[in-house]
Amino acid sequence: xxxxxxxxxxxxxxxxxxxxxxxxxxxxxxxxxxxxxxxxxxxxxxxxxxxxxxxxxxxxxxxxxxxxxxxxxxxxxxxxxxxxxxxxxxxxxxxxxxxxxxxxxxxxxxxxxxxxxxxxxxxxxxxxxxxxxxxxxxxxxxxxxxxxxxxxxxxxxxxxxxxxxxxxxxxxxxxxxxxxxxxxxxxxxxxxxxxxxxxxxxxxxxxxxxxxxxxxxxxxxxxxxxxxxxxxxxxxxxxxxxxxxxxxxxxxxxxxxxxxxxxxxxxxxxxxxxxxxxxxxxxxxxxxxxxxxxxxxxxxxxxxxxxxxxxxxxxxxxxxxxxxxxxxxxxxxxxxxxxxxxxxxxxxxxxxxxxxxxxxxxxxxxxxxxxxxxxxxxxxxxxxxxxxxxxxxxxxxxxxxxxxxxxxxxxxxxxxxxxxxxxxxxxxxxxxxxxxxxxxxxxxxxxxxxxxxxxxxxxxxxxxxxxxxxxxxxxxxxxxxxxxxxxxxxxxxxxxxxxxxxxxxxxxx
Amino acid sequence: xxxxxxxxxxxxxxxxxxxxxxxxxxxxxxxxxxxxxxxxxxxxxxxxxxxxxxxxxxxxxxxxxxxxxxxxxxxxxxxxxxxxxxxxxxxxxxxxxxxxxxxxxxxxxxxxxxxxxxxxxxxxxxxxxxxxxxxxxxxxxxxxxxxxxxxxxxxxxxxxxxxxxxxxxxxxxxxxxxxxxxxxxxxxxxxxxxxxxxxxxxxxxxxxxxxxxxxxxxxxxxxxxxxxxxxxxxxxxxxxxxxxxxxxxxxxxxxxxxxxxxxxxxxxxxxxxxxxxxxxxxxxxxxxxxxxxxxxxxxxxxxxxxxxxxx
Numbered sequence: 001x002x003x004x005x006x007x008x009x010x011x012x013x014x015x016x017x018x019x020x021x022x023x024x025x026x027x028x029x030x031x032x033x034x035x036x037x038x039x040x041x042x043x044x045x046x047x048x049x050x051x052x053x054x055x056x057x058x059x060x061x062x063x064x065x066x067x068x069x070x071x072x073x074x075x076x077x078x079x080x081x082x083x084x085x086x087x088x089x090x091x092x093x094x095x096x097x098x099x100x101x102x103x104x105x106x107x108x109x110x111x112x113x114x115x116x117x118x119x120x121x122x123x124x125x126x127x128x129x130x131x132x133x134x135x136x137x138x139x140x141x142x143x144x145x146x147x148x149x150x151x152x153x154x155x156x157x158x159x160x161x162x163x164x165x166x167x168x169x170x171x172x173x174x175x176x177x178x179x180x181x182x183x184x185x186x187x188x189x190x191x192x193x194x195x196x197x198x199x200x201x202x203x204x205x206x207x208x209x210x211x212x213x214x215x216x217x218x219x220x221x222x223x224x225x226x227x228x229x230x231x232x233x234x235x236x237x238x239x240x241x242x243x244x245x246x247x248x249x250x251x252x253x254x255x256x257x258x259x260x261x262x263x264x265x266x267x268x269x270x271x272x273x274x275x276x277x278x279x280x281x282x283x284x285x286x287x288x289x290x291x292x293x294x295x296x297x298x299x300x301x302x303x304x305x306x307x308x309x310x311x312x313x314x315x316x317x318x319x320x321x322x323x324x325x326x327x328x329x330x331x332x333x334x335x336x337x338x339x340x341x342x343x344x345x346x347x348x349x350x351x352x353x354x355x356x357x358x359x360x361x362x363x364x365x366x367x368x369x370x371x372x373x374x375x376x377x378x379x380x381x382x383x384x385x386x387x388x389x390x391x392x393x394x395x396x397x398x399x400x401x402x403x404x405x406x407x408x409x410x411x412x413x414x415x416x417x418x419x420x421x422x423x424x425x426x427x428x429x430x431x432x433x434x435x436x437x438x439x440x441x442x443x444x445x446x447x448x449x450x451x452x453x454x455x456x457x458x459x460x461x462x463x464x465x466x467x468x469x470x471x472x473x474x475x476x477x478x479x480x481x482x483x484x485x486x487x488x489x490x491x492x493x494x495x496x497x498x499x500x501x502x503x504x505x506x507x508x509x
Numbered sequence: 510x511x512x513x514x515x516x517x518x519x520x521x522x523x524x525x526x527x528x529x530x531x532x533x534x535x536x537x538x539x540x541x542x543x544x545x546x547x548x549x550x551x552x553x554x555x556x557x558x559x560x561x562x563x564x565x566x567x568x569x570x571x572x573x574x575x576x577x578x579x580x581x582x583x584x585x586x587x588x589x590x591x592x593x594x595x596x597x598x599x600x601x602x603x604x605x606x607x608x609x610x611x612x613x614x615x616x617x618x619x620x621x622x623x624x625x626x627x628x629x630x631x632x633x634x635x636x637x638x639x640x641x642x643x644x645x646x647x648x649x650x651x652x653x654x655x656x657x658x659x660x661x662x663x664x665x666x667x668x669x670x671x672x673x674x675x676x677x678x679x680x681x682x683x684x685x686x687x688x689x690x691x692x693x694x695x696x697x698x699x700x701x702x703x704x705x706x707x708x709x710x711x712x713x714x715x716x717x718x719x720x721x722x723x724x725x726x727x728x729x730x731x732x733x734x735x736x737x738x739x740x741x742x743x744x745x746x747x748x749x750x751x752x753x754x755x756x757x758x759x760x761x762x763x764x765x766x767x768x769x770x771x772x773x774x775x776x777x778x779x780x781x782x783x784x785x786x787x788x789x790x791x792x793x794x795x796x797x798x799x800x801x802x803x804x805x806x807x808x809x810x811x812x813x814x815x816x817x818x819x820x
Contacts, residue, residue, distance in 0.1 A: 334526055383627045385572070386634030436636060440599050441698055494527040496518075500782075501511040503719060504522050507789060508512045 014485030144178035337497030372431035521791030536757025587651030600637030704788030710740030
């Protein structure tokens with residue numbers, strides 16, 4: 001392979017790798033591409049309250065939710081300081097168990113979880129289903145039910161359509177005689193209605209399981225789990241609302257409890273009850289993605305900059321911008337053909353501008369360099385050795401900067417005080433080089449190169465301070481691979497520079 | 510406002526990126542760069558190869574030796590001090606004569622001992638060298654340039670730049686200093702570039718600051734009348750520089766001494782592109798002609814002959 005093709009391949013691989021990594025982070029880990037993106041974290045809190053019984057120790061257990069398709073639990077917390085808390089699995093269901101030897105009066109235990117939505121998340125399958133124990137019913141009702149089921153069976157094609165039709169039958173304003181009879185006797189509460197529906201479906205040998213769910217709507221207080229049920233059809237479970245029928249989009253429904261186990265079991269207490277509240281918190285999407293991944297333990301994130309302490313993160317925020325500045329320098333030199341003094345002085349300058357902000361930075365640069373040039377021209381009369389002269393310029397630069405800072409303080413131009421962050425050595429060396437160019441090539445060249453450096457520095461400044469770009473470089477450091485690939489590609493660009501189109505203009509007739 | 514890049518390509522004009530990648534990068538071995546970048550090394554190498562160069566008077570390497578600089582110029586009226594690793598004509602000090610304790614520059618400006626010493630000190634500190642490395646100050650006998658250039662140059666030594674590609678002299682121009690260029694022969698400082706026909710050594714076209722001109726701005730001499738003497742010798746001399754350095758893309762700067770004839774002043778591994786404007790010819794056409802040659806193993810004579818026939 002020729003070196004040209006190798007380079008092409010290499011840079012394409014670099015760019016593609018970077019794009020793939022980014023896509024993975026955006027699509028799978030839900031990293032936001034833009035800073036403004038926020039995500040909702042849903043906080044669901046269960047409030048268990050009960051009264052004490054005399055001389056009895058309390059043992060409370062509650063069914064706890066697990067991850068489900070599209071919803072990830074990122075945080076679970078039990079705030080009940082003086083209760084012993086353990087988790088245990090009972091017949092395939094996670095339960096939280098609170099215990100205490102002596103209690104007095106009314107007690108409240110909170111259990112809260114934080115949830116985020118992730119449409120790509122798939123929970124592991126659960127196979128168990130509910131077969132409610134048949135209840136004793138008068139034969140009239142059994143007959144009515146059977147005729148009802150028979151009628152619906154004829155109109156349906158599978159478990160899903162059957163269930164839908166069944167639910168519809170009970171919501172009609174003018175239900176059939178049979179439905180009316182069942183409804184009046186066995187559907188006095190939502191839970192009863194759900195259980196009756198499940199009984200009827202069990203009768204048809206359909207696989208059904210009961211659900212206690214919460215709808216994710218903000219600011220819900222003291223609500224109970226909504227009874228729902230799921231029907232099995234071709235490898236998956238479908239969620240049904242007992243009034244509205246099949247729920248197509250269940251991303252807003254959080255299933256707290258599945259199966260026939262009691263939600264709350266309490267021993268040694270009385271009047272136990274559980275109520276839920278749902279609140280929505282808006283957080284930056286990146287935080288959500290990060291906290292989500294603490295659970296997922298993705299190796300990509302494990303190796304990311306977020307694992308660094310905050311202070312180093314901030315350093316890297318700045319450092320990661322340098323390649324962007326380098327890209328600007330490469331483009332300006334290779335494609336545009338702008339003259340700069342030194343290859344990377346523009347980047348250093350723009351980093352200084354980031355510290356001081358642009359306009360004051362440019363003004364300081366011009367001021368300090370001009371004053372420095374004057375001092376330098378005087379120093380050259382003193383006939384000093386080069387090292388001594390540059391060091392003198394350095395000290396003078398520090399002096400000028402201190403003077404400017406004090407002056408701006410007096411004039412209440414606060415921003416100018418940040419001038420002290422200016423890389424002093426860079427300025428001193430710039431002054432030295434500029435003064436040599438002045439002597440050797442004349443002032444024209446000084447303005448040409450100084451101006452070129454300034455223009456490149458300003459463009460690099462805009463590239464480096466662009467909030468979108470800096471957000472992307474920090475959150476997707478793999479973008480640097482693409483920058484590298486681009487720079488390598490540009491390194492093989494052998495076409496004309498823009499400046500050459502002007503330079504050789506006279507040769508085209 | 511801007512030229513059409515496709516037209517430039519059609520004219521075979523070599524651009525900076527193309528030069529860096531496909532000519533300097535491909536044909537100039539990095540390890541040979543010091544032979545060219547260090548003027549002291551070039552001079553010693555040239556002497557080994559019997560290539561005529563301006564006479565070396567001596568060199569100073571350490572600051573403590575600066576006070577002895579007079580030892581080197583004792584018997585010289587005019588001399589040149591240059592940094593061994595300078596580039597683009599930076600740091601070259603030309604003294605044309607001495608009056609009492611004063612040293613006179615071509616412009617007539619007078620310098621005294623301390624000025625000279627400071628200049629040497631600056632050279633040693635690496636002020637003019639690439640990357641600021643410590644450098645050596647080289648003392649050279651002043652070239653007494655040939656009368657053929659009377660009226661063509663102003664206050665400075667005119668030189669001939671020949672671009673040698675793979676040993677073939679391909680493009681040539683004369684660089685004439687002007688009052689604008691302060692006696693220096695660098696085009697970007699305002700020197701006049703006159704394209705020279707490889708076949709005949711006669712002037713083709715002239716430019717200053719990238720724009721065509723017909724007469725020298727200071728002396729008003731018609732630049733078309735310029736004919737370079739010793740032309741065959743110059744072609745041979747430049748072609749031999751390729752054999753000496755093995756640099757496939759090379760700029761040889763040659764001056765013509767009244768008595769000694771053509772002398773190689775310095776070599777350049779990164780010769781600029783303005784020579785194309787001075788010649789009004791794109792370099793690529795000539796380079797491609799050489800690249801298309803089936804048998805490049807020609808003798809020096811054959812290469813010069815080929816160049817004279819085709820360029």
